Amino acid sequence: MKIRSVKATWLEVPIPEDKQHTSDFGRMRSFNTVLVRIDTEDGLVGHGEAKAGVGNLGDGKALVTLIQDELGAQLVGQDARRIAGHWEEMYNGSRTHFAVERGHVFPALGRRGLTISAISGIDIALWDLLGQSLGVPIWQLLGGKCRDDLAAYASGGWAPAESIGEQLAGYIEGGGFGAVKMRVGSADGDAKTSAARVAAARKYLGDGVGIMADAHGTFDCAEAKRFCRLVADYDLAWFEEPVTADDIPGCAEIRASTDIPIAAGESIFTRFDFRDLALARAVDIFQPDLAICGGITEAMRIAALATAQQIRLAPHMWGGAIMFAAGLQICATAPAAFTVEYSLGHNPLMHDLVAETFPVRGGRIDVPDRPGLGLTIDPDFVRAYSVA
Ligand SMILES: [Mg+2]
Secondary structure, three states: OEEEEEEEEEEEEEOOHHHOOEEOOEEOOEEEEEEEEEEEOOOOEEEEEEOOOOOOOOOOHHHHHHHHHHHHHHHOOOEOOOHHHHHHHHHHHHHHHHHHHHOOOOOOOOOOOHHHHHHHHHHHHHHHHHHHHHOOEHHHHOOOOOOOEEEEEEEOOOOOHHHHHHHHHHHHHHHOOOEEEEEOOHHHOOHHHHHHHHHHHHHHHOOOOEEEEEOOOOOOHHHHHHHHHHOHHHOEEEEEOOOOOOOHHHHHHHHHHOOOOEEEOOOOOHHHHHHHHHHOOOOOEEOOEOOOOOHHHHHHHHHHHHHHOOOEEOOEOOOOHHHHHHHHHHHHHOOOEOEEEEEOOOOHHHHOOEOOOOOEEOOEEEOOOOOEOOOOEOHHHHHHHEOO
């Protein structure tokens, strides 16, 4: 199963004005991602997704170059099924032979950041190819599934205190979700205003609904601790990215100060970053993004680390359909998984890029059993929104 070509396309899909939202990242005028396509000489096509930003935004030009001209170019002519070997080569570069012989890493300079996003997109496409070639879903190749479906939570929640309850209740009405996530943090101005929005949400929704709060890493340590104290009575399911990913000691300090579970990981890379979170006892929940952390191969390592540390796994799934489908494959098989994120912002890359849908029924989502990722990419959509 020889690789004929590795192509990458930056997709930028405009969001209609009445569907845009504003967060600490700014006004969301478009949804962006980088689509990876690997063709084999025997006619199979695998797809992956790589991200230059954790949310809607991100300039894909550098990522396209990395995927097509650097990492992908090395794969042409090689066997697509050698996924772990390709991962080692992309990560270790010219010293791969040392890494493989000696059993420890010899990484190239790009051991974090866009290079790992690029590896993620290629890795997902290789798993998609392998599954298709054998006629089985990826979860089957990862050891089989330990669950047939999962709870999904609705992710959104930008409204002010006066209307946050109504906004979140609207999500529940749409999919029967049992839990909803709202944004808090610096966009609110201060911890007190964020806490008042959480209080308003709990009052409106009542006690039966899970509420998560996501600060996008924007509080400092003291503000985050103040926020935890102010929302102590509102039974949060988790508090996500209280501080920047660069402040692991701060995150550990916040966790030690509260019994609200702390979640993080959407903007960090590889098992090594997740190991550091675990060793610092900084989080209760790992949130790897499959299009950022190193793909399916690396997410399985992160999932193993999670279960060994009694840390739960809730992948970051705000992105396109390919990243979402890859996340579902991991959640099907990883013992530590327990819920999936379902974005409720306007998300054309989730709903219009592929023919398949991911229906949420009674707040749960089925694990698909189609071969590979189980997706059919719409070529007209790709043509319409390609920018590089
Ligand atoms: Mg988040």
